[in-house]
Amino acid sequence: xxxxxxxxxxxxxxxxxxxxxxxxxxxxxxxxxxxxxxxxxxxxxxxxxxxxxxxxxxxxxxxxxxxxxxxxxxxxxxxxxxxxxxxxxxxxxxxxxxxxxxxxxxxxxxxxxxxxxxxxxxxxxxxxxxxxxxxxxxxxxxxxxxxxxxxxxxxxxxxxxxxxxxxxxxxxxxxxxxxxxxxxxxxxxxxxxxxxxxxxxxxxxxxxxxxxxxxxx
Amino acid sequence: xxxxxxxxxxxxxxxxxxxxxxxxxxxxxxxxxxxxxxxxxxxxxxxxxxxxxxxxxxxxxxxxxxxxxxxxxxxxxxxxxxxxxxxxxxxxxxxxxxxxxxxxxxxxxxxxxxxxxxxxxxxxxxxxxxxxxxxxxxxxxxxxxxxxxxxxxxxxxxxxxxxxxxxxxxxxxxxxxxxxxxxxxxxxxxxxxxxxxxxxxxxxxxxxxxxxxxxxxxxxxxxxxxxxxxxxx
Numbered sequence: 422x423x424x425x426x427x428x429x430x431x432x433x434x435x436x437x438x439x440x441x442x443x444x445x446x447x448x449x450x451x452x453x454x455x456x457x458x459x460x461x462x463x464x465x466x467x468x469x470x471x472x473x474x475x476x477x478x479x480x481x482x483x484x485x486x487x488x489x490x491x492x493x494x495x496x497x498x499x500x501x502x503x504x505x506x507x508x509x510x511x512x513x514x515x516x517x518x519x520x521x522x523x524x525x526x527x528x529x530x531x532x533x534x535x536x537x538x539x540x541x542x543x544x545x546x547x548x549x550x551x552x553x554x555x556x557x558x559x560x561x562x563x564x565x566x567x568x569x570x571x572x573x574x575x576x577x578x579x580x581x582x583x584x585x586x587x588x589x590x591x592x593x594x595x596x597x598x599x600x601x602x603x604x605x606x607x608x609x610x611x612x613x614x615x616x617x618x619x620x621x622x623x624x625x626x627x628x629x630x631x632x633x634x635x636x637x638x
Numbered sequence: 639x640x641x642x643x644x645x646x647x648x649x650x651x652x653x654x655x656x657x658x659x660x661x662x663x664x665x666x667x668x669x670x671x672x673x674x675x676x677x678x679x680x681x682x683x684x685x686x687x688x689x690x691x692x693x694x695x696x697x698x699x700x701x702x703x704x705x706x707x708x709x710x711x712x713x714x715x716x717x718x719x720x721x722x723x724x725x726x727x728x729x730x731x732x733x734x735x736x737x738x739x740x741x742x743x744x745x746x747x748x749x750x751x752x753x754x755x756x757x758x759x760x761x762x763x764x765x766x767x768x769x770x771x772x773x774x775x776x777x778x779x780x781x782x783x784x785x786x787x788x789x790x791x792x793x794x795x796x797x798x799x800x801x802x803x804x805x806x807x808x809x810x811x812x813x814x815x816x817x818x819x820x821x822x823x824x825x826x827x828x829x830x831x832x833x834x835x836x837x838x839x840x841x842x843x844x845x846x847x848x849x850x851x852x853x854x855x856x857x858x859x860x861x862x863x864x865x866x867x868x869x870x871x
Contacts, residue, residue: 495642495650502654509658516665520672523680524695531791 430556438560442568444631449572450624451634454540458532459573460616466589468528469577470570471518475533477566479510480542484562487550494551503546504537511536541565576619584610681725682706687786688757688772689749706757708746714738716865729761729770729858742861747774755783756869758862762854765846766791769800769854775814779870782823785809787851797847808838820863822856825849 429435448454455476462472483506487494494502515533518526526533536542545565550558581587586594586606594600609615628634642650679695682702686693693701709724714737724743732740745757754777761770771787785806792798799805812823813835821836825848830837840848 493650495647497642498647498651501651505654505658509662512662513665516669516673519676520669523673523676 435557435560438557439564439567442561442564443571444568444627445633447568447572447627448541448544448565449569449620450627452541452544454544455569456620458535458539459569459576459620460613462529462532463573463577463580463616464584464611465528465581466574466577468525469573471522471525472529472532473566473570473573475514475518476536476539476541476569477563479507479514479536480545480566481559481562483507483510483542484545484550484558485555487546488553488555488558491551499551500543500547503543507542507546508537541569572620572623575623576616579619580610580615583607584615684786684788685745685747685757685759685772688774688784689747689755690784691750705749706745706747710744710746712742712744712862712865714740714742714861714864716862716868729759730768733761737861740861742865744862744865749774749783753777753783758859760854760858762850762857764789764792764800764850765797765844766793769847769850771800771854773809773855773859775866777871779866780813780815782809782812782814789847792847793844796841797844799841799844800847800851805838805841812836812838814859814866818867820860820866822852822859825852 442448446452449456449459458472458476462468483503486506487503490502511534514536515526518529518533545562549561553561578588581589582593584607586592586600594604594606676695679698683693683695683698686698686701686705689705691701691705711719711722711724711727713719719741722741724745727741727743729743732742743759745759747755747757749755755774756777756779757772757774759770759772761768763769767790769787769789769792771785773785774783775781776783787800787806789798789800792800809823814820814822816836824830824837825840826834826837827840827845827848829839
């Protein structure tokens with residue numbers, strides 16, 4: 422016990438907690454959690470980034486709070502407590518966005534509120550924070566938020582570039598002058614089904630590279 | 639796993655709920671002024687959009703002061719009522735009153751080409767929730783100078799298309815009056831005929847939103863009939 426108390430803040434174990442959800446245990450591509458919002462907010466990079474950031478903050482902080490309270494939370498009402506913590510965080514984030522990033526909050530509309538139902542959050546609280554100390558839980562939250570964020574940003578990057586010809590609002594395709602060669606934006610990329618297909622391609626790519634992810638027959 | 643008594647569970651949940659409520663109430667109160675400011679800028683931005691002026695959050699205030707010259711509050715007979723600010727009038731509240739007691743807000747602006755236009759706010763119901771917008775008319779009080787619409791939660795790709803430029807621009811040049819009779823602008827399923835001065839194309843797949851928008855225009859603009867008739871030139 423005393424050994425663990427003295428564990429350095431950025432030990433190999435802590436680093437591993439952060440990095441596994443980025444790749445091998447990515448919440449979206451491997452655990453297939455939270456893909457609903459991943460499809461909805463990835464038309465443009467900006468809302469995707471804000472959404473990724475919001476989810477990361479909410480996951481990390483609620484993980485921390487639940488881990489800190491884990492010995493005091495009655496087992497019988499733990500899911501309710503988890504929900505209250507998540508909902509509080511989400512409302513705070515929503516209020517802050519409305520005050521300081523109004524345009525983005527308008528674009529994200531209901532999806533900020535729907536972070537409450539994002540399976541990644543409940544999953545992490547139940548699976549990790551209820552059984553670990555606050556600091557590792559916080560890092561776990563950051564890692565899972567970032568793992569979610571990376572996928573969102575990749576999907577949004579491709580959809581914005583091919584669908585609207587811009588990157589973070591900057592008209593790349595126009596500057597490159599490809600429109601004069603007869604190139605046109607692919608309207609399909611803006612529609613929700615293409616997010617699913619892009620996500621599918623990412624999962625395919627990741628599985629083909631990482632053999633431990635391939636199910637044994 | 640430790641065992642917790644019912645008493646503990648009750649106390650725990652009560653404390654938790656009170657703590658959370660206090661935190662949220664504080665956050666909401668502290669952030670409210672900033673949020674209200676954002677809504678005000680958003681409203682000014684929409685008003686500017688209806689006369690074809692594109693503004694960003696930073697430039698809205700200046701452009702609003704530059705273009706919008708006057709704001710009035712009318713009654714349903716088209717007479718000016720003193721003592722109210724048109725900007726602060728909430729249409730939804732007004733609609734609950736009988737027509738004779740309603741306050742009708744109106745803005746006047748000098749458009750980019752120097753024309754004096756009149757801007758009228760409209761509000762109605764879409765499929766899932768409220769839709770609203772601003773219509774600007776030329777000095778003849780019949781020709782639409784520009785229009786902008788917005789919605790709370792219409793279906794993306796279908797009803798939500800009402801706030802795209804492509805849809806809004808179809809209203810430019812349409813006539814609200816047929817000779818001297820108010821007819822509003824209709825939204826026609828299957829597309830309006832070329833040169834039809836009173837109709838625009840509906841949105842495919844967004845029939846209820848389109849119908850709601852048509853009703854919103856004829857209801858809200860109709861109340862200004864007397865004002866239009868008196869002030870046309």
